[in-house]
């Protein structure tokens with residue numbers, strides 16, 4: 295009789311314990327799902343922003359990408375410090391990050407090779423203008439030249455003629 299009461303009590307506390315663990319587990323899983331969902335939404339949002347950024351200055355594009363890398367790093371750190379079984383998610387985040395870094399790398403390369411930044415100091419293009427020049431014997435021949443102006447003051451025509459200097463490279 296006594297042993298039966300004790301085991302009933304034990305059974306009740308075991309059921310109580312299991313229920314508590316299960317509830318805790320559910321809360322944790324829901325929290326993880328919410329975090330992963332949030333990450334997915336954020337990545338989709340960033341992809342959209344990157345698509346929009348194609349029309350914007352190389353500066354904004356590069357800084358948006360480095361922001362994204364920072365956010366991804368923060369998220370990875372957080373997921374890791376959570377200590378839960380998020381290995382798969384972390385791995386896919388890390389793969390994604392590597393991909394973004396590769397994209398940023400090739401983008402930086404592209405920007406450097408393009409005329410979007412000053413070839414001397416790397417400052418961004420501030421604007422372009424077209425000027426018509428006249429030549430020939432009677433000044434009757436005309437040609438349009440494209441001039442790139444950079445934020446550092448550097449200005450160059452499309453025939454390679456330097457029209458004003460880069461203030462960061464006064465000596466060159």
Ligand SMILES: [Zn+2]
Pocket residue numbers: 412413414415416417444446447448460461462463
């Ligand atoms: Zn410059």
